[in-house]
Amino acid sequence: DGGITQSPKYLFRKEGQNVTLSCEQNLNHDAMYWYRQDPGQGLRLIYYSQIVNDFQKGDIAEGYSVSREKKESFPLTVTSAQKNPTAFYLCASTRQDQRAFFGQGTRLTVV
């Protein structure tokens, strides 16, 4: 079955640590995205990539980094510079008709 796989589902981070969230898709989609969801905030775009080896900052990119070395993979690193990383993170990819397919999400908690 085609889809988007995010891992892990739950992640705990200590203050000052970097953590990387995995996102893999086998849908052959060119574009991939990372969103963050906070209560009452909806979905906010962190980074997106329209093609391999290229990515752009979204609305809240500070404290995050990404890479797109392969079409199938778009990992997100939450760095220690991100002041408030506790949130629900969603990865998505889009078809040519703009319909987005989302992963199941990763809940990151700073302890």
Add this chain to the structure above:
Amino acid sequence: DQQVKQNSPSLSVQEGRISILNCDYTNSMFDYFLWYKKYPAEGPTFLISISSIKDKNEDGRFTVFLNKSAKHLSLHIVPSQPGDSAVYFCAATQGGSEKLVFGKGMKLTVNP
């Protein structure tokens, strides 16, 4: 500046009645609009979309209406079912950009 707005955070309706979810946008360059449904701790799933060349699109119990002059769209669910209880996100994009802009979401509760 929020380009896609869902001004009502929640809506509660009785099973069998109509649910109307509203969405406003400010960017007149948006030409494609989508609705997503999200259950807790899951990723959103695509529900229905509409292109700016249309003013209505229907798929089963779900109908989306677009009023371009008012920069307003709405999602109608008829009849509403308890399984429709979820958070609904409105999203918009400008042709070719592939960048989706989401509203904050609206929580729909359908009571049995």
